[in-house]
Amino acid sequence: MKQLTIRGIPDELENIIRKEAAEKGISLNKALISLAVKSIGINKNKSKKEKLYHDLDCFSGLWSESEAEEFKKNLLGIRKIDNELWTTEK
Numbered sequence: 001m002k003q004l005t006i007r008g009i010p011d012e013l014e015n016i017i018r019k020e021a022a023e024k025g026i027s028l029n030k031a032l033i034s035l036a037v038k039s040i041g042i043n044k045n046k047s048k049k050e051k052l053y054h055d056l057d058c059f060s061g062l063w064s065e066s067e068a069e070e071f072k073k074n075l076l077g078i079r080k081i082d083n084e085l086w087t088t089e090k
Helices: 011-024 028-040 065-078
Strands: none
Touching: 011 028
């Protein structure tokens, strides 16, 4: 594997890398690699690269907790299976 030296890392980026390392119990090096791999949308464990799309990111996190709970509650009715529709025996 290749080795790089990175200079001039902004404080905010350093804090993010350190937080990632602490949360996952890994080295700073592994944390930086993990964050870089995630940010460009590749999965090291797969031979094929997966593209990561960000076109809907602006909609993420717009609901309050109460709105999200109401939405989940409204989904309960449509998630029930109507056995009569799926039974092949008549």
